[in-house]
Amino acid sequence: MEPNNMTTLPNASNTEQGHCKGHCRMILITVYSMVLLGGTTGTVLMSRMMCKRKSQSMIAMIILNIIVLHSVLLVSLPFRLSYYILGVWEFGSFLCRLVSSIIYGHMYFTFVFYVVIVILRLLIYFKKLQMQKLQKYHMVVLSIVIWTTGSLVFWPILLLQYGIHPSYSEKPRCFEFYKDLNRGDLIILNYSMIVIMISTVVILFLIEMGVIVQLIKALWPDMWAHQDYRAQIKSFFFLLVIVVCFIPHHVFRVHFIQNYSEIDNSELVLYNEIFVALTTVCCLDMVCFIGGVIH
Structure with a gap:
């Protein structure tokens, strides 16, 4: 396939790889703008709330990790918005791969x-x-293990394996790493992550529904008056976020690869x-907590 030297998204042909038509760009701009605004608001407010409460519980420590993940993603969204609004990537190939990897790293770390x-x-x-036997250092150790393991496994793959096709450097565009899906090792990796995520969610969803x-x-x-019930509803909320936000991408990924x-x-x-x-x-999960959707 010959490289296309066009510099804007609107003029791309319908069959040109990785291009969105006008309505697709509008959807992407709308979604990323909504997430940037709502996510930033929720993250800031939740951070202030946690600082005031100074909670040392394991759950609070996990929420703090999620806030950090959301913050990293939110910092990368203006680059994506710039690309879809202006129609050209002006920040170099490495930053393109970095911004692209952040969205996948955020998804899998948040899932964990x-x-x-x-x-x-x-x-x-x-x-x-x-809960009484759990100390702050337990969650600190667990967080370090998750971050270290994830960094050693995911980031080298996303940064060093995706986006290495020679044709990518010839185009002033970004997030178009689909030619890599012709590689057998990355196909296996994608299928493995799909199976792991869907299987985990199905098992936990069935257990959680039985408990509720x-x-x-x-x-x-009077179930809302009991802490056990409220705790399980919060857990169900996190599973629901996974089902709504992450599972559709992985289900479609199977069709996309094939x-x-x-x-x-x-x-x-x-x-x-x-x-x-x-x-x-x-x-937007933090907005739901701050707004009282999930108490």
């Missing part, structure tokens, strides 16, 4: 911390873990970019 919250609360509910049903039967009609080709891919690329943008909506 969400899962940790759910599992901790389930262990406490089933009396396999006592049991609590409703035992505590009805049907993507360098010749005729414009529609798939368009939809894939939208599903990727949907993963950033999880940054």
Whole structure:
């Protein structure tokens, strides 16, 4: 496929790889703008609230990690907005790969911390873990393990393996690393992450629903007055965020990998970019807590 020297997105042909038509660009600009505004507001307010309360609980420490993740993603969003508004990438190939990797790193790290919250609360509910025995340093150690493991596994793959095709450096565009999906190792990696995420969510979702049903039967009609019920509802909320924001991208990813080709891919690329943008909506979780949607 010959490189295209056009510098703007609006003039790209419908079959040119990685380009969005006008309506796709508007959707992306709208989603990223909403996430940037709402996510920044929620992150700042939640940070202030946590500073005032000075909570030392394990859950509070996990929320702090999620706030850090959201902050990193939010810093990268103006670069994405600049690209979709102006139609040209002006920040170099390395920053393109870095900004692209941040959105995937944010998704998987956030997923891990969400899962940790759910599992901790389930262990406490089933009396396999006592909150009184958990100390601040336990969560600090766990956080360090998660960050270190994730950094050693994900970032080298995302930064060193994606976006290395020679044709990428010839174009003033970004986030168009689809030719890498022709490589067998990256296909296996993508399928592995899809299976791990979906399997984990299904198992935890079924367990969580069973626990909530049991609590409703035992505590009805005053279940909201009990801490155990409220804790499990919060866990269910995190699972719901995963289902709404992360699972659609992974389900579509299977279709994308199987049907993507360098010749005729414009529609798939368009939809894939939208599903990727949907993963950033999880940054609005703090707005839901601050706004009282989940108490």
